[in-house]
Amino acid sequence: MNTHSLDELREQATPYGAALLPTADAPDPVLEAFKRDIDFSLVEKNLRLTTDERAQQLVNATRFIAKFRPLVTDEDPTASL
Amino acid sequence: MITDFEKALAVFMEHHVEFIVIGGVAGTLHGSAFITQDLDVVYARTRENIRRLAAALQPHSPYLRNAPAGLPFKWDEQTIRNGLNFTLTTAFGDLDLLGEVTGGGTYSDLFAHSKEVSGFGVRFRLVDLDKLIVLKRAAGRPKDLPVVAELQGILERRRKQSAKPPEK
Numbered sequence: 001m002n003t004h005s006l007d008e009l010r011e012q013a014t015p016y017g018a019a020l021l022p023t024a025d026a027p028d029p030v031l032e033a034f035k036r037d038i039d040f041s042l043v044e045k046n047l048r049l050t051t052d053e054r055a056q057q058l059v060n061a062t063r064f065i066a067k068f069r070p071l072v073t074d075e076d077p078t079a080s081l
Numbered sequence: 082m083i084t085d086f087e088k089a090l091a092v093f094m095e096h097h098v099e100f101i102v103i104g105g106v107a108g109t110l111h112g113s114a115f116i117t118q119d120l121d122v123v124y125a126r127t128r129e130n131i132r133r134l135a136a137a138l139q140p141h142s143p144y145l146r147n148a149p150a151g152l153p154f155k156w157d158e159q160t161i162r163n164g165l166n167f168t169l170t171t172a173f174g175d176l177d178l179l180g181e182v183t184g185g186g187t188y189s190d191l192f193a194h195s196k197e198v199s200g201f202g203v204r205f206r207l208v209d210l211d212k213l214i215v216l217k218r219a220a221g222r223p224k225d226l227p228v229v230a231e232l233q234g235i236l237e238r239r240r241k242q243s244a245k246p247p248e249k
Contacts, residue, residue, distance in 0.1 A: 005190045024214035024236060034230035042114035043235055051110050051207075055200030058109045059086060061116050066083045 083118045084174025087201045090120075092173070094203045096137035099125040101188060101195045101206045103216055104177065108228060110200055111210045112235045115228050119175035123208075125188040126180050131161045134178070141172040184219025185212060210236055 022028075046054055086106060093100055102110075105117025124134055135158045143156040146168045154160075161167075165180035185191045185208070194212035197204055208216070214236065217229045 005186060022215065022218045024211040024218075025233065026218075028218075030226060031230045031233060034227050035234055038227065038231050038234060039114070040231075040234055040238075043112055043231060044238070046112040046114060047235070047238065049112075051198045051200050054110050054112065055086070058106070058116065059201065062083045062086070062118065065116070065118070 082170060082174050084120050084176065086120060087203075088173040089171070089176060090201045090203050090205055092137050092141065093122075094205065096133045098133045098137050099127075099130045099188065101191050101208055103179075103182065103185070103191075103208045103213065105228075107208050107213050108232060110198060110207055111213065111232065113228065113231055115231065119177060121177040121179065123179045123182050123185065123188050123191055126165075131158050135161055138169075138171060138176075143167075143169045143171045143176075146170045146175060182216055184216045210239070 046057075049057070090102075100122040102120070102122055104119070104121030105113075105115065106120055108115060109117060124130060135156065139156055145152065145154055148154065167178045169176045169178065181187050182191070185194070191208060191212065192206075195206040195208050198207045200207075210232065214229060214232045217225045217232065
């Protein structure tokens with residue numbers, strides 16, 4: 001049995017007009033509607049950071065959540081972090 | 082449970098597990114402002130990698146997430162071979178291990194759509210932004226819609242940036 005990667009299948013199907021999967025930039029009115037409500041100033045700030053810095057920012061945010069969420073829930077503050 | 086990303090990735094690297102980070106963490110590393118609490122990875126289904134993955138997680142109490150307490154579950158090579166995608170809790174937090182992902186296929190399929198990056202104190206493979214959007218769209222989950230919209234915005238900004246003529 002022949003096996004094909006998804007990219008090969010997409011390439012073969014394209015001439016017949018079959019879209020197997022949406023591409024990253026395929027337009028979608030629902031996504032356009034969501035885009036209008038997104039604060040891209042935060043994103044632009046993130047884009048000025050390195051991957052390493054973005055990772056550190058996520059670590060800091062999750063530590064903050066882990067520390068303070070138990071104050072409003074019954075969660076164990078010692079779990080995981 | 083919130084995942085200790087540094088610990089989780091260190092465990093994978095220490096055991097030389099072949100994996101690609103996808104999901105919310107990938108989104109964050111591409112610039113998303115959404116905060117994720119678990120780690121999603123696609124792992125290679127080779128015999129050797131399954132052996133490494135079993136050994137890597139074994140000491141960290143992996144258990145099926147949302148399974149009733151007391152349900153017998155043994156984390157070993159056989160379990161990984163018999164299954165494909167695992168949603169786990171571990172001592173370092175929630176972890177989704179995917180042998181195959183909708184819209185992206187297997188580790189080998191995704192490999193060409195990933196690159197090595199530095200973060201969380203290690204270097205590891207991260208799915209590229211285009212593919213991440215395809216994965217999120219293919220998953221078809223309503224909760225992902227704002228995230229996909231934001232990722233598309235990032236993609237548009239990147240393309241605009243790379244299309245700009247170099248400054249003199």
